[in-house]
Amino acid sequence: MEAHAAEHAHHGPPPANVSSRIDARILGMLLFIGSEIMLFGSFFTAYFFIRVVNKYPWPPPGEHLPVFVAGINTAILVTSSFTMHWALQSIKRGNRAGLRAGLVLTFAMGLTFLLTQIAEYSRIGFAPSDNAFATVFFSLTGLHGMHVFVGLTLLLVATTRAFRGHFSPEHHHGVEIPGIYWHFVDVMWIVVYTTVYIL
Numbered sequence: 622m623e624a625h626a627a628e629h630a631h632h633g634p635p636p637a638n639v640s641s642r643i644d645a646r647i648l649g650m651l652l653f654i655g656s657e658i659m660l661f662g663s664f665f666t667a668y669f670f671i672r673v674v675n676k677y678p679w680p681p682p683g684e685h686l687p688v689f690v691a692g693i694n695t696a697i698l699v700t701s702s703f704t705m706h707w708a709l710q711s712i713k714r715g716n717r718a719g720l721r722a723g724l725v726l727t728f729a730m731g732l733t734f735l736l737t738q739i740a741e742y743s744r745i746g747f748a749p750s751d752n753a754f755a756t757v758f759f760s761l762t763g764l765h766g767m768h769v770f771v772g773l774t775l776l777l778v779a780t781t782r783a784f785r786g787h788f789s790p791e792h793h794h795g796v797e798i799p800g801i802y803w804h805f806v807d808v809m810w811i812v813v814y815t816t817v818y819i820l
Contacts, residue, residue, distance in 0.1 A: 701730035775799035
């Protein structure tokens with residue numbers, strides 16, 4: 622009788638605010654990332670009209686982009702995705718040392734990327750108000766830089782919690798959700814770097 626009652630209690634769909642396929646916190650982050658992709662899309666639309674539709678020279682004569690330094694910075698940021706993945710897989714296996722090392726390395730590489738970008742701005746040789754090229758360059762790279770800063774804040778929180786022993790193989794959303802955001806930041810930079818610096 623009790624078994625029948627328990628089976629009846631769990632019958633039917635999950636509550637209206639709970640998905641049976643994906644955790645609500647992860648779904649929230651994915652939806653947020655979707656809105657951020659649309660934000661970046663509006664900036665890329667401006668880039669497309671300025672450079673392609675108006676056939677604007679990119680970069681204009683006399684102005685140069687630090688392609689090599691940005692390439693090294695790109696490699697640093699891409700590598701940080703692997704250390705982020707390592708951190709998540711470590712805690713899933715109960716390896717707290719791997720979790721902490723992965724988070725610290727990810728944060729260090731993300732901070733290196735952001736500081737290098739700031740240093741690049743100080744030596745770039747043009748300002749956002751100089752021309753359309755400069756405006757689009759600073760808008761796209763600056764928008765991404767702000768997202769890196771947000772990602773670093775999330776990583777700092779996750780790292781602090783990791784050193785306090787808050788995560789376990791069963792409870793690791795505090796690592797997984799910042800990780801999803803960080804992978805998004807990395808992928809978006811690859812798009813920005815390829816579009817702005819290479820093509």
